[in-house]
Amino acid sequence: MLNKRVRFNKQGSTLALYLGLLILLLFLPRIIQGPYYRHILVFTLMYVVLAQAWNLTGGYVGQIALGNAVFFALGAYTSTLLVMRANVTPWIGMWVGGVVAALVALALGSVVLKLKGHYFAMATLAIGEIMRLWFSNWKFVGGAQGFSVPLRGSSWYYMQWTSKIPYYYIILMMAVLVTYLVHRLDRSKYGSYAKAVNQDEIAARSRGISAFRLKQASFALTAFITALVGTFYAQYVLYISPQSVLIMSLSILVAIIPIVGGVGTVWGPVLGAVFVFPLTEFLRAQLGGQALGLNYIFFGLAVIFVVMVEPLGLVALINKIGQAIRGGRGGAHAGTEH
Amino acid sequence: MPVLSIENLTKRFGGLVAVDSVDMRVDSGEIVGLIGPNGSGKTTLFNCVAGYYKADAGEVRLNDEVITDKRMEVICEKGLYRTFQLPRAFPELSVLQNVLLATQHKHEGLLNILLRAFSDNLVVRAKELAEFVGLERLISEPAGNLSGGQQKLLELACALMKEPQIILLDEPTGGVNPTLINDIKARVREMNADGMAFFIIEHNMQVIMDMAQRIYVLDHGTLIAKGTPEEVRNNEQVLEAYFGK
Amino acid sequence: MLVQSIVTGLLVGSVYSLIAVGLTLIWGIMELVNFAHGSFLMLSMYICYAFFLWFGFDPVFTIPIAAVVLFVLGFLTYKVIIAHIMKSPMLFQILTTLALQFLINYTLFFVAKPTFRTIKVGFWNGCFVYAGIFIDKAMLAAFAACVLGFIFLYIFLHYTKVGKGIRATTDNPKAALALGVNIEMMYALTWGISMALVAVAGAMLSRMLYVHPTVGDKFGLLAFVAVALGGFGSIYGALLGGLIIGVFSTLAGVYAIPWMKLPAVFVVFVIVLIVRPRGLFGRK
Numbered sequence: 065m066l067n068k069r070v071r072f073n074k075q076g077s078t079l080a081l082y083l084g085l086l087i088l089l090l091f092l093p094r095i096i097q098g099p100y101y102r103h104i105l106v107f108t109l110m111y112v113v114l115a116q117a118w119n120l121t122g123g124y125v126g127q128i129a130l131g132n133a134v135f136f137a138l139g140a141y142t143s144t145l146l147v148m149r150a151n152v153t154p155w156i157g158m159w160v161g162g163v164v165a166a167l168v169a170l171a172l173g174s175v176v177l178k179l180k181g182h183y184f185a186m187a188t189l190a191i192g193e194i195m196r197l198w199f200s201n202w203k204f205v206g207g208a209q210g211f212s213v214p215l216r217g218s219s220w221y222y223m224q225w226t227s228k229i230p231y232y233y234i235i236l237m238m239a240v241l242v243t244y245l246v247h248r249l250d251r252s253k254y255g256s257y258a259k260a261v262n263q264d265e266i267a268a269r270s271r272g273i274s275a276f277r278l279k280q281a282s283f284a285l286t287a288f289i290t291a292l293v294g295t296f297y298a299q300y301v302l303y304i305s306p307q308s309v310l311i312m313s314l315s316i317l318v319a320i321i322p323i324v325g326g327v328g329t330v331w332g333p334v335l336g337a338v339f340v341f342p343l344t345e346f347l348r349a350q351l352g353g354q355a356l357g358l359n360y361i362f363f364g365l366a367v368i369f370v371v372m373v374e375p376l377g378l379v380a381l382i383n384k385i386g387q388a389i390r391g392g393r394g395g396a397h398a399g400t401e402h
Numbered sequence: 403m404p405v406l407s408i409e410n411l412t413k414r415f416g417g418l419v420a421v422d423s424v425d426m427r428v429d430s431g432e433i434v435g436l437i438g439p440n441g442s443g444k445t446t447l448f449n450c451v452a453g454y455y456k457a458d459a460g461e462v463r464l465n466d467e468v469i470t471d472k473r474m475e476v477i478c479e480k481g482l483y484r485t486f487q488l489p490r491a492f493p494e495l496s497v498l499q500n501v502l503l504a505t506q507h508k509h510e511g512l513l514n515i516l517l518r519a520f521s522d523n524l525v526v527r528a529k530e531l532a533e534f535v536g537l538e539r540l541i542s543e544p545a546g547n548l549s550g551g552q553q554k555l556l557e558l559a560c561a562l563m564k565e566p567q568i569i570l571l572d573e574p575t576g577g578v579n580p581t582l583i584n585d586i587k588a589r590v591r592e593m594n595a596d597g598m599a600f601f602i603i604e605h606n607m608q609v610i611m612d613m614a615q616r617i618y619v620l621d622h623g624t625l626i627a628k629g630t631p632e633e634v635r636n637n638e639q640v641l642e643a644y645f646g647k
Numbered sequence: 648m649l650v651q652s653i654v655t656g657l658l659v660g661s662v663y664s665l666i667a668v669g670l671t672l673i674w675g676i677m678e679l680v681n682f683a684h685g686s687f688l689m690l691s692m693y694i695c696y697a698f699f700l701w702f703g704f705d706p707v708f709t710i711p712i713a714a715v716v717l718f719v720l721g722f723l724t725y726k727v728i729i730a731h732i733m734k735s736p737m738l739f740q741i742l743t744t745l746a747l748q749f750l751i752n753y754t755l756f757f758v759a760k761p762t763f764r765t766i767k768v769g770f771w772n773g774c775f776v777y778a779g780i781f782i783d784k785a786m787l788a789a790f791a792a793c794v795l796g797f798i799f800l801y802i803f804l805h806y807t808k809v810g811k812g813i814r815a816t817t818d819n820p821k822a823a824l825a826l827g828v829n830i831e832m833m834y835a836l837t838w839g840i841s842m843a844l845v846a847v848a849g850a851m852l853s854r855m856l857y858v859h860p861t862v863g864d865k866f867g868l869l870a871f872v873a874v875a876l877g878g879f880g881s882i883y884g885a886l887l888g889g890l891i892i893g894v895f896s897t898l899a900g901v902y903a904i905p906w907m908k909l910p911a912v913f914v915v916f917v918i919v920l921i922v923r924p925r926g927l928f929g930r931k
Contacts, residue, residue, distance in 0.1 A: 122738075126738070128737075128738060128741055128742075130745070175917075175921060176917070176921070178921065179920055179921065179924075181737050181741075182680045182737065182741065183920050183924055185680075185741055186680070186871050186875070186916075186920065187916075187917050187920050187921075189868065189871075190868065190871075190872075190913040190914075190916045190917055191913070191917065193865075193868060193909070193910075193913055194910045194913045194914060197906060197907075197909055197910045198910055200906070201904075201906040248517060249516060249517075251519055252515065252516060252517050252518055252519050253510070253514070253515045253516075253518060253519060253520060254515050254516045254517075256495070256499055256502065256503055256520075257503070257515060259492070259494070259495060260492045260495065260503050263492045263493060263494055263495070264490055264491070264492055264493075266490065267486075267490035267491065267492060268492075268503070269473075269474050269475045269478075270452070270474055270475075270478060270484060270486075270490070271478065271503055271504045271507075271560065271564070272475050272478035272479045272504070272506070272507045272508070272564065273475060273503070273507060274475050274507070275475070277512075278515075281512055281516075312864060313749070313752075316745050316748070316749065317749075319742065319745070320742060320745065320746060320749070323738070323739070323742050327738065357752075357753030357754075357756035357757050357860075358753075358757065359753075360749045360750075360752070360753035360756075361749070361750060361753045361754055361757060363746065363749060364746040364747065364748075364749035364750035364753070365746075365750065366746075367742055367743060367745075367746035367749075368728060368743060368746055368747075368750075371731070371732055371735065371739045371742070371743050371746075372728075372731045372732075375735065375739060
């Protein structure tokens with residue numbers, strides 16, 4: 065009886081925490097004024113979604129993809145081309161881009177997902193570069209110059225606004241939804257199957273799990289979500305080009321964020337993005353705004369730190385700190401914790 | 403109709419013939435043993451039957467359905483479950499999760515996998531199976547922390563979870579302490595009493611002679627003897643194979 | 648035209664080979680893929696640029712300095728970072744070297760600003776013609792430097808105690824350990840040698856290319872292709888692989904569309920990985 069009550073309390077307090085967090089996030093634009101800081105919020109949330117998408121295939125299933133920029137670009141280019149050539153609203157173009165990316169992932173995956181470990185990583189790296197060079201030379205997608213998304217001022221139809229606030233809420237919603245999706249997937253059979261394939265693929269297959277199909281599904285889902293963010297990016301920055309959406313550093317960054325936060329966990333990508341981006345932007349502001357590439361330097365350092373000190377990432381680190389605090393305080397309650 | 407029938411199975415590695423035109427069968431409800439000196443091709447045979455290797459010739463049938471050259475996960479879902487000489491488990495997942503993962507997958511669609519967790523029935527059954535093999539106290543323990551013998555028991559639980567037609571055991575008592583050996587023997591017997599067919603590779607003569615109704619003997623990839631334990635025990639060729647002339 | 652392409656391709660390929668051989672040495676001895684390889688190349692180029700800027704040195708003369716500096720850097724990278732992830736799961740190994748790439752590239756971004764810099768040197772410029780074939784002097788010099796690099800490597804690996812230690816460790820770590828070889832030192836030295844070789848290649852490249860923080864990435868990737876083609880772990884493979892890529896990419900540039908040079912190579916790369924991951928001379 066006592067156990068049940070304690071557990072309910074714990075669930076209740078977790079729920080309260082999430083609600084509190086959500087409310088804070090909803091009111092954040094009121095607290096944080098100024099386009100620069102709001103921009104940081106938007107970018108951080110963008111990377112949360114991208115990192116969550118990567119984590120599905122990379123963290124859970126264990127296929128280290130280093131070419132997700134391909135899907136990002138497919139989303140951005142698809143919706144932009146649709147809006148430019150056919151006046152289709154990005155709200156629809158977004159989903160078209162997602163489907164295109166998923167199909168490309170299935171096609172590429174059928175060939176490339178047979179590779180493991182380093183080989184898969186290198187192959188995706190190469191594919192990313194192939195696409196970048198191809199798009200840089202293809203007139204249909206604007207070549208190296210890319211496209212400026214036609215300006216329409218503030219318009220719901222064209223998914224453009226002069227203020228950053230609507231963008232913030234859109235990407236916030238995406239981040240919340242994707243995190244919830246990953247949470248559901250983590251708890252479902254997918255979570256177990258993916259981790260199993262990750263830990264011992266032969267064992268998984270010998271238990272009847274179709275590892276290849278699982279990988280394909282993951283990869284397609286990763287591609288789909290990544291493409292959605294691609295469209296968002298196109299509408300936010302209003303300019304896309306191979307140099308901005310197809311670069312290797314983007315592909316690598318979305319892999320690094322979950323590692324820092326905690327690979328194969330629901331909150332890892334969130335923590336990874338949230339801890340590093342605002343921190344580096346803050347530092348950059350202190351350093352007089354000229355600090356180019358500071359984000360990447362910090363992520364690089366963060367990875368090395370994580371790998372050497374706490375491989376399970378920030379999630380695990382925070383858990384340990386939390387336990388240390390709780391252990392120190394409530395010795396009497398330790399027994400009733402489940 | 404036998405549960406498992408192997409006809410003319412051959413597997414070559416480069417110039418070496420590891421399995422040479424072998425014919426075997428396991429009937430429903432039988433425990434059949436597979437013995438032979440080290441390197442005689444027993445595990446290779448299992449690998450071919452279970453879909454790990456592509457056989458070079460021959461045919462394998464499961465309940466009269468041809469399964470040669472099908473992928474291992476497909477063969478598993480069709481009802482042939484195989485364990486490994488060196489047990490394979492998911493080291494970071496709990497014993498319970500390990501057992502759950504061995505449930506039948508053939509009826510699961512993609513959406514089912516993505517959104518549904520394991521049903522309560524399955525969880526109850528997994529717990530029961532863990533208890534059946536004596537691992538109930540370790541149910542939340544990561545499988546990587548289990549001893550070798552305990553991992554073999556875990557494999558038995560997983561096999562049962564699958565509810566296959568036949569279980570292929572590859573040296574189920576290898577490296578296991580004597581008490582656990584008796585446990586494993588007892589569990590196999592119980593499962594067999596319920597109708598499960600077994601095909602067992604064993605080096606421990608006492609164990610296999612005691613459990614099997616029929617035994618096949620392999621040497622250098624060739625079937626050199628078959629029959630009841632008594633027949634095989636006294637077979638000259640078998641003795642030669644193990645002990646030399 | 649064909650002969651011209653092949654000649655040019657071989658000259659270019661020799662540089663790829665030298666870069667690739669460092670990668671394959673590391674893979675061969677510790678089964679680690681160094682995703683930061685290109686970044687070390689870039690560092691060498693910046694060192695040469697610095698010496699050009701401050702002292703007017705032609706990078707050829709900076710080679711010894713760059714080689715030593717990069718040797719030390721490679722050695723330290725192993726000791727400080729790589730040594731700790733030798734037992735980590737592959738995911739972490741991959742991401743650590745990727746993080747290293749980020750660190751090195753973007754530190755240069757931060758410090759040197761991403762402007763394109765050039766080294767304008769006086770001698771070994773221009774072309775000379777032999778039997779109707781144009782040979783760029785700078786590329787010929789690069790070729791010569793790479794050949795020398797390979798010769799040094801061969802001598803080092805076959806005639807020095809340390810070199811033999813490295814070969815032993817690559818072949819059979821357990822046996823090497825039993826024989827008293829200091830495995831950790833072998834690893835660290837391999838990293839050092841690897842980067843020293845890259846330094847030579849970088850020095851020669853800095854005479855021909857813009858110096859920029861991300862200039863090395865493309866060569867890093869090409870080195871992967873060379874290693875995959877030639878076989879992971881095989882030095883001759885890396886040599887051959889680099890030359891093949893050099894020739895292939897030059898031919899692709901001439902006979903197909905110019906910008907397809909690199910994508911063609913990468914497509915070949917993916918095909919090799921899928922069809923014959925062992926490459927030409929690889930083990931396993």
